[in-house]
Amino acid sequence: MDKRIEKIEAKEILDSRGKPTLEVSVYAGGMTGTFSVPSGRSKGSHEMVSIDVQKAIASVAHLNDTLKGFSLDDQESLDSKLIALDGTKDKSKLGGNALLGVSVAYAKVGAKLSGKEIFEYLQEIAGIESFNKIPRLYINLVNGGEHSRSPLVFQEYHVVPETENIREALEQASRIQSKLQELVEKEFGVIILGDEGGFVLNTSSVEKPLELLAQAIKNSDLEGKIKLSLDVAASSFFKNGKYVIGNKEYEKEELINLYKNLVSKYGIFSIEDPLQEEDFEGFAEFRKETKISAVGDDLTVTNPERVNNAIEKKSIDAVIIKPNQIGTLTETLEAMRVARENGVDCIVSHRSGETEDTFIADLAWAFGCLGLKAGAPNQEVRKVKYERLCQIQEHK
Ligand code: PGA
Ligand code: ZN
Numbered sequence: 001m002d003k004r005i006e007k008i009e010a011k012e013i014l015d016s017r018g019k020p021t022l023e024v025s026v027y028a029g030g031m032t033g034t035f036s037v038p039s040g041r042s043k044g045s046h047e048m049v050s051i052d053v054q055k056a057i058a059s060v061a062h063l064n065d066t067l068k069g070f071s072l073d074d075q076e077s078l079d080s081k082l083i084a085l086d087g088t089k090d091k092s093k094l095g096g097n098a099l100l101g102v103s104v105a106y107a108k109v110g111a112k113l114s115g116k117e118i119f120e121y122l123q124e125i126a127g128i129e130s131f132n133k134i135p136r137l138y139i140n141l142v143n144g145g146e147h148s149r150s151p152l153v154f155q156e157y158h159v160v161p162e163t164e165n166i167r168e169a170l171e172q173a174s175r176i177q178s179k180l181q182e183l184v185e186k187e188f189g190v191i192i193l194g195d196e197g198g199f200v201l202n203t204s205s206v207e208k209p210l211e212l213l214a215q216a217i218k219n220s221d222l223e224g225k226i227k228l229s230l231d232v233a234a235s236s237f238f239k240n241g242k243y244v245i246g247n248k249e250y251e252k253e254e255l256i257n258l259y260k261n262l263v264s265k266y267g268i269f270s271i272e273d274p275l276q277e278e279d280f281e282g283f284a285e286f287r288k289e290t291k292i293s294a295v296g297d298d299l300t301v302t303n304p305e306r307v308n309n310a311i312e313k314k315s316i317d318a319v320i321i322k323p324n325q326i327g328t329l330t331e332t333l334e335a336m337r338v339a340r341e342n343g344v345d346c347i348v349s350h351r352s353g354e355t356e357d358t359f360i361a362d363l364a365w366a367f368g369c370l371g372l373k374a375g376a377p378n379q380e381v382r383k384v385k386y387e388r389l390c391q392i393q394e395h396k
Contacts, residue, residue: 002071003028003029003071003072003073003113004028004068004069004070004071004072005026005027005028005067005068005069005070005072005106006027006028006029006068007026007027007064007068008024008025008026008027008060008063008064008067008068008102008105009024009025009027009060009064010022010023010024010025010056010057010060010061010098010101011023011057012053012054012057013036013355015038015039015353015354015355015381016195016352016353016354016355016379016381017041017195017352017353019039019353020053021036021037021038021039021053021097021353021355022036022037022053022056022057022060022097022098022101023035023036023037023101023355024036024037024060024098024101024102024104024105025105026102026105026106026108026109027109028072028109028113029072029109029113031109031112031113032109032112033104033105033106033107033108033109033110033111033112034105034108035100035101035104035105035108035357035359036101036355036356036357037050037097037100037101037324037355038324038350038351038353038354038355038357039097039324039351039352039353040322040324040325040351040352040353041146041147041195041351041352041353042145042146042147042155042233042235042236042298042352043298043325044235044277044297044298044299044300044301044325045235045277045298046277046301046303046306047096047301047324047325047326048090048091048092048096048099048100048324048325048326048327049090049091049092049095049096050095050096050097050324051092051094051095051096051097051098052095053097055095056094056095056097056098056101057098059094059095059098059099060098060101060102062094063082063085063094063098063102066085067081067102072106072109072110072113073110075103075106075107075110075125075329075330076330078102078103078106079103079328079329079330079331080330082094082099082102082103082328083099083328086099091327096324096326096327097324099327099328100323100324100327100328100329103323103327103328103329103330104323104329104359106329107121107122107125107329108359110125117362117392118359118362118366119362119363119365119366119392120366122333122362122363122366122367123366123367125333126333126336126337126366126367127337128333128336128337128340128366128367129340129341129367130366130367130368131340131345131367131368131369131370132368133345133368133369133370134164134166134368134393135166135348135364135365135368135369135370135371135372135389136160136161136162136169136370136371136372137160137161137166137169137170137173137371137372137374137386137389138158138160138229138347138349138371138372138373138374139158139159139160139161139173139177139374139375139376139377139386140156140157140158140196140197140198140231140373140375140376141157141158141159141173141176141177141180141198141199141213141376142156142157142180142198142199142200142201142209142212142213143155143156143193143194143195143196143197143198143199143200144156144157144194144200144201144209145232145233145236145237146233146236146352147194147195147196147198147352148192148194148195148200149200150192150194150200150201150202150203151202151203151204151246152200152201152203152204152205152206152208152209153204153206153232153236153237153244153245153246154206154209154230154231154232154233155231155232155233155236156196156198156230156231156232156233156272157198157209157210157213157228157230158228158229158230158231158373159172159173159176159213159217159226159227159228160226160227160228160229160269160270160371161173161222161225161226162225162226162227163225165393166386166389166390166393167390167393167394170377170386170387170390172220172222172225172226173377174377174378175220175222176213176216176217176220176222176226177216177376177377177378179215179216179217179219179220180199180212180213180216181199182219183212183215183216183219184199184201184212187212188201188202188203193376193378195352195353196350196352196375196376196379196382197375197376197377197378197379197382198375198376204245204246204247205246206245206258206262207262207265210228210262210265210266210268213228213266214228214266227267227268227269227270228266228267228268228269229268229269229270229271229272229293229295230268230270230271230272231271231272231273231295231297231373232271232272232273232274233272233273233297233298234255234273234274234275234276234277235273235276235277235298238275238276243255243276245258252275252279252282252285255274255275256274256285256286256289256290257289259271259274259286259289259290260289260290263290263292268292269292269293270292270293270294270295270317270318271286271290271292271293271294271295272295272296272297272320273295273296273297273298273299274286274294276298277298277299279299280299280309280310280313280315281313281315283296283299283310283313283315283316284313284314284315287314287315287316287317293317293318294315294316294317294318295316295317295318295319295320295347296310296315296316296318296319296320297319297320297322297349299315299316300316300319300320300335301322301325301326302319302320302321302322302323302325302326302331302332302335303325303326303331303335304331304334304335304337304338307319307335307338307339307344308338311338311339311342311344316344317344317345318344318345318346318347318370318371319335319339319344319345319346319347320346320347320348320349320373321335321336321339321346321347321348321349321363321369322348322349322350322351323359323360323363324351332363336367340367345369345370345371346364346367346369346370347364347369347370347371347372347373348360348361348363348364348369348371348372348373349372349373349374350373350374350375350381350382350385352375354374354375354379354381354382355381356380356381356384358384358385358387358388360372360374360385361374361385361386361388361389361392362388362392364389365389365392365393372385372386372389374386
């Protein structure tokens with residue numbers, strides 16, 4: 001493909017929280033690739049730095065001057081160049097948001113020019129072995145922690161339909177969501193939605209949402225077909241060396257015991273960030289004690305070195321993949337490759353501040369990932385991602 005970058009442009013758009021974010025377009029060979037960058041709220045402290053949107057737009061204008069004429073079929077060279085032009089470890093000079101926008105928009109226009117679907121193009125450029133799984137949907141129906149203004153400290157309660165049929169999974173989750181809504185209305189008298197479209201419950205009981213979810217699954221006639229998982233985002237309630245839940249403080253061992261009880265009572269199969277983001281050893285203890293999956297997110301931040309460290313310390317069974325934690329597509333794919341080569345599953349994830357972009361669905365499909373985590377399907381920015389997975393499955 002002897003095509004070259006003709007122009008790179010960026011503009012400001014609003015994300016699902018109504019906050020400004022960046023949309024980047026790369027033009028080449030009469031085609032355009034566009035990517036809009038999401039943003040997190042409960043961020044890991046080792047994530048790349050997103051800068052102010054107007055400054056990021058200026059960074060993209062600078063990149064346009066430098067990268068015009070750059071060849072189109074070399075993602076690795078483009079990303080190395082972006083990293084070198086920024087020159088900082090956390091991408092704070094040009095902005096991780098600006099770099100990621102350019103990096104993914106470049107891949108998207110590359111896919112278009114080669115006449116391939118994005119997931120096919122990713123398979124071609126990455127050389128990552130596929131686990132040949134159909135991604136399961138991790139659908140967040142109860143929002144706590146930093147995604148809500150409730151006293152509930154656990155951040156996300158997911159239903160994970162077991163079926164390999166993605167449309168059926170989506171329908172099951174929607175059914176559970178409407179049954180759950182009836183229960184929430186009855187118990188709390190009001191429906192409030194959090195950042196990711198799940199219900200916000202005015203309770204500090206971490207068990208209450210599990211009780212309601214179990215009941216909603218039963219009321220939907222889906223018992224035995226749905227698994228439950230959590231993203232507790234433990235760093236967000238780790239204060240002065242203790243985990244603070246309601247008016248109680250927990251030592252690490254006590255928290256692991258709490259998880260053990262919840263696991264045996266509700267059959268939870270997986271917990272993301274069960275302990276704070278520096279406790280690689282604690283994650284390993286958690287795995288030994290609970291015998292369920294530990295998922296790294298704030299722990300690993302899609303950073304190949306941290307993923308590797310988590311693997312060496314036996315901290316994780318699966319890893320969350322979020323391109324905007326690390327800032328370029330090549331580094332994202334590298335984190336996935338490191339996980340893959342060590343038998344660790346990947347769950348591709350959105351951010352709590354999202355856009356209409358569906359790139360992450362292609363990323364989850366491309367390498368047969370364990371899951372796609374994209375919030376509750378009642379929000380359009382979340383639904384389009386699940387719909388894109390359906391579309392790929394139905395038309396492949
Ligand atoms: P964030 O949360 O996008 O606000 O960081 C998502 C998560 O923790 O998985
Ligand atoms: Zn998380």
